[in-house]
Amino acid sequence: ARPRVGYFYTGKSGKQLLAEKVMKLTVKQYQSIPVVVKESSSVYDAICTMFLEDVGTLFVVDESSSLVGILSRKDLLRASLGKQVLETVPVNIIMTRMPNLTICYKDDLIIDVAKKLIEKQIDALPVVKSSDGTSYEVVGRITKTNITKALVDLANDE
Amino acid sequence: ARPRVGYFYTGKSGKQLLAEKVMKLTVKQYQSIPVVVKESSSVYDAICTMFLEDVGTLFVVDESSSLVGILSRKDLLRASLGKQVLETVPVNIIMTRMPNLTICYKDDLIIDVAKKLIEKQIDALPVVKSSDGTSYEVVGRITKTNITKALVDLANDE
Numbered sequence: 001a002r003p004r005v006g007y008f009y010t011g012k013s014g015k016q017l018l019a020e021k022v023m024k025l026t027v028k029q030y031q032s033i034p035v036v037v038k039e040s041s042s043v044y045d046a047i048c049t050m051f052l053e054d055v056g057t058l059f060v061v062d063e064s065s066s067l068v069g070i071l072s073r074k075d076l077l078r079a080s081l082g083k084q085v086l087e088t089v090p091v092n093i094i095m096t097r098m099p100n101l102t103i104c105y106k107d108d109l110i111i112d113v114a115k116k117l118i119e120k121q122i123d124a125l126p127v128v129k130s131s132d133g134t135s136y137e138v139v140g141r142i143t144k145t146n147i148t149k150a151l152v153d154l155a156n157d158e
Numbered sequence: 159a160r161p162r163v164g165y166f167y168t169g170k171s172g173k174q175l176l177a178e179k180v181m182k183l184t185v186k187q188y189q190s191i192p193v194v195v196k197e198s199s200s201v202y203d204a205i206c207t208m209f210l211e212d213v214g215t216l217f218v219v220d221e222s223s224s225l226v227g228i229l230s231r232k233d234l235l236r237a238s239l240g241k242q243v244l245e246t247v248p249v250n251i252i253m254t255r256m257p258n259l260t261i262c263y264k265d266d267l268i269i270d271v272a273k274k275l276i277e278k279q280i281d282a283l284p285v286v287k288s289s290d291g292t293s294y295e296v297v298g299r300i301t302k303t304n305i306t307k308a309l310v311d312l313a314n315d316e
Contacts, residue, residue, distance in 0.1 A: 022313040047239060054279075056232075073231045074214075080238040081205060111313045114306045121212075144302035148272045151309050155180040155269045 021157075025110035025150050031127050031140035036061045037091060039068055043079050044086035046071055057124035059138045060095050066135040067103070067126055069095030103128045103136060114147050179315075183268035183308050189285050189298035194219045195249060197226055201237050202244035204229055215282035217296045218253050224293040225261070225284055227253030261286045261294060272305050 035053045037046050039060050046058055050073065060069035071091055079094045080086060104113050104125045113125055127140030193211045195204050197218050204216055208231065218227035229249055237252045238244060262271050262283045271283055285298030 019313050019315060022309065044239075047235065051232075051236070056281075073235060074209075077205065077231060077235045077238065078209070080235060081202075081244075086239075111310060114310050117306055118303065118310065123214075144306050145276065147306045147309055148275055148302050151180065151305055151312075152269060152272050152276065154309075154312070155177050157177060 021154065022111055023109060026106070027104055027108045027110060027113060027127055027140070027142055028106040030110060030146040030150050031106065031142045032146060034059055034126060034138045034141040036065075036138055037071070038063075039090065039092040039095075041091050042087050043076065043084075043089045043091055043094060046091050047076050047080065047086070050076065055141070056143065057122075057141065058091075059126050059141070060091055061138065064135070065137060067098065067101070067128060067138050068092070069097045070101055070126065071095050072123060101126070104142060105129065106140065110142075110147060110150050113142055117144055117147070179312065180269055181267060184264070185262055185266045185268060185271060185285055185298070185300055186264040188268060188304040188308050189264065189300045190304060192217055192284060192296045192299040194223075194296055195229070196221075197248065197250040197253075199249050200245050201234065201242075201247045201249055201252060204249045205234050205238065205244070208234065213282075213299070214301065215280075215299065216249075217284050217299070218249055219296065222293070223295060225256065225259070225286060225296050226250070227255040228259055228284065229253050230281060259284070262300065263287065264298065268300075268305060268308050271300055275302060275305070 035055045036059045037049055039062055050058055056073045058071040059067055060071060062068045075094055102116055102120050102125055104127055106127055124141055124143040126138045127142055128136035129139050130136045193213045194217045195207055197220055208216055214231045216229040217225055218229060220226045233252055260274055260278050260283055262285055264285055282299055282301040284296045285300055286294035287297050288294045
């Protein structure tokens with residue numbers, strides 16, 4: 001019999017293997033630490049937090065630490081152009097608020113998050129957990145940077 | 159003889175196939191149209207252009223349309239916090255300028271661009287071409303959004 005070296009059985013094409021590999025990546029493998037501000041914070045303080053923490057998206061929480069809104073760099077840039085005094089405007093005036101937020105969970109697939117980021121034209125999603133199904137605690141942050149890292153990992157994974 | 163169905167010869171593992179597929183993606187397959195402003199433009203006009211064109215990065219060019227700088231949303235947000243009058247400050251005061259720019263070419267690999275974006279902590283690279291090796295014409299823009307789309311394409315490609 002001819003040697004079997006170099007043969008293997010899968011029943012699948014190389015393309016299918018690739019797609020399956022991509023389909024196994026989950027949020028919890030790639031998520032970053034979330035940066036949150038209170039809804040009573042000023043726009044000025046939020047901008048300072050964004051620079052200090054070097055993130056592009058802030059999550060806004062209420063007194064019980066539940067997610068109530070999201071602030072992007074774009075939201076803050078728009079606000080900074082206005083005539084208002086940034087030190088006195090609270091972030092809950094300019095944030096995108098529940099229920100218009102796109103969220104995800106730690107066991108979600110990276111590929112589904114990637115599709116949501118493209119479809120909604122946003123930079124990041126909060127990774128949340130919920131004990132009651134109505135309020136959400138922010139436990140992570142997943143961004144286009146995390147997705148980019150996932151692609152680099154796929155190329156390095158031989 | 160036993161049927162050969164389901165067997166194929168590659169001499170490579172599934173992981174190698176995956177990595178090779180990722181390694182074939184090039185900038186020209188995924189680049190977007192670049193948005194440029196002149197170096198004499200005001201910071202205010204640049205912010206307006208960023209919102210009108212709905213991009214996160216602007217490329218700054220001189221009178222002969224050569225790349226001289228890059229403006230990120232972060233640069234513009236920082237400038238908007240200052241005491242200056244945005245209508246009178248030219249963008250060349252606040253932009254990141256040559257030779258401190260990271261650039262790429264249309265035949266570069268997506269994976270190399272992804273690594274640069276992560277390493278430099280930036281959102282986008284200009285895709286350039288050069289006829290003389292010293293000045294660069296901007297012909298495209300490649301962002302973390304484009305990279306995210308590449309990952310989605312890999313998953314869909316069965």
